[in-house]
Amino acid sequence: MKARNLMLSLAVFAMGCHGFAADKGDKNLKGEVKLDGSSTVFPIAEAAAEEFQKLYPNVRVTVGLSGTGGGFKKFSTGEIDIANASRKMKPEEAKKAQDNKVEYMELPLASDGISVVVNPANKWATQLTLAQLKEIWQPGSKVQTWKDINPAWPAEKIKLYGPGADSGTFDFFTEHVMGTARLSRNDYVASEDDNVLVTGVTKDKYAMAYFGFAYYEENQKAMNVLALAKDKTAVVPSPKTIEDGSYPLSRPLVVYVNNKAAQQRPEVKAFVSFLLKNAATLSKEVGYVPLKEAVYTDTLKKFEAATGGPAKQTH
Incomplete structure (x- = not known):
């Protein structure tokens, strides 16, 4: 804490x-x-x-x-x-x-905007589409490594971190990414404490996590945030993009x-x-x-x- x-x-x-x-x-x-x-x-x-x-x-x-x-x-x-x-x-x-x-x-x-983040040593992933995000987090997902998302990326296992089932962040993310609230793969490290997720992604080169924008801002020197594209244009979360709603996961x-x-x-x-x-x-x-x-x-x-x-x- x-x-x-x-x-x-x-x-x-x-x-x-x-x-x-x-x-x-x-x-x-x-x-x-x-x-x-x-x-x-x-x-x-x-x-x-x-x-x-x-x-x-x-x-x-x-x-x-x-x-x-x-x-x-x-x-x-x-x-x-x-x-x-x-x-x-x-x-x-x-x-x-x-x-x-x-x-x-x-x-x-x-x-607020839900931020999708990776370890700062991750130099290959800078943006994802919501379709790719769904592919990663859906139940029964076949995505196990970064290479499964993009053939040019490393064949290293993705370590996933995210909120637990009692979290409003979990509900909002699943509803807006999956199209159905509470629909998610369960083979990830889950916690109601966002700091557990922050620690996980900062210590693992191949990790990915999602949590509120404030926790990204507080720890932005220790992680990279991904731009997300709902259609064609990928948008990074910021006070401006969250306020005007152009960031896909504003809430x-x-x-x-x-x-x-x-x-x-x-x-x-x-x-x-x-x-x-x-x-x-x-x-x-x-x-x-x-x-x-x-x-x-x-x-x-x-x-x-x-x-x-x-x-x-x-x-």
């Missing part, structure tokens, strides 16, 4: 330098706010939690890391207040929440908030308001792509309207 902790520390330090949106805090506010879910959203949520607790020292904010699917399992039973997600909620997950009478709001935080990062928790517990409402007010700066500091300012403003207004007005502060 060292790399993630370093990214979080740098984000919090940067936020301290640039400043959060105005919030006087409230030392009288007490309670607990529970979040869980996506490892991709984790750096944003954890940085916000640390700064929020400086302003609201008697509110305890816990941020879990069980993957998007794992977060939704807890959220749909009312076990947590907020689910961090790197994909939209699936129909069956929404039904489970409905069955348990858990009503919620979906709030956008930022954009939304969101939080799901329990309506009842936000409406009845001031500490939950205060944290969500704080998160939305600072999502743009937080996202940028940890390597994601902020949304347009108007999106955050509109989202905050809708959230406040649904929960009885702006979060109150008593001193």
Whole structure:
């Protein structure tokens, strides 16, 4: 977890330098706010939690890391207040929440792009088509070596690294590359911790991995990112190509908030308001792509309207 902790520390330090949106805090506010879910959203949520607790020292904010699917399992039973997600909620997950009478709001935080990376010693592969990526990752794939993709490439076995089945990154990647969510070969090193994947690809000359853009940016000196082509033009992930959607594997990062928790517990409402007010700066500091300012403003207004007005502060 060292790399993630370093990214979080740098984000919090940067936020301290640039400043959060105005919030006087409230030392009288007490309670607990529970979040869980996506490892991709984790750096944003954890940085916000640390700064929020400086302003609201008697509110305890816990941020879990069980993957998007794992977060939704807890959220749909009312076990947590907020689910961090790197994909939209699936129909069956929404039904489970409905069955348990858990009503919620979906709030956008930022954009991200899934990066496909290789070891820096890999000088032969610079780009792939989505069709080639599908050929590599599909169940029963006959691709075992780099030569199986391109006859000019080495006849060396590809060591594959990727997210585990509870990850929103896994769901999004498989849906957009395979055409069917959760359809994937299983003979690869899987982990919900992106740093395990980073370590794997940096230590193996013939490795390939996929994970969120922020983890590539943090480790870009130790790996190469591949350009991806949906049609004819191969595009490298960057803040610009992710924002304009030209990068084929761009995706939304969101939080799901329990309506009842936000409406009845001031500490939950205060944290969500704080998160939305600072999502743009937080996202940028940890390597994601902020949304347009108007999106955050509109989202905050809708959230406040649904929960009885702006979060109150008593001193």
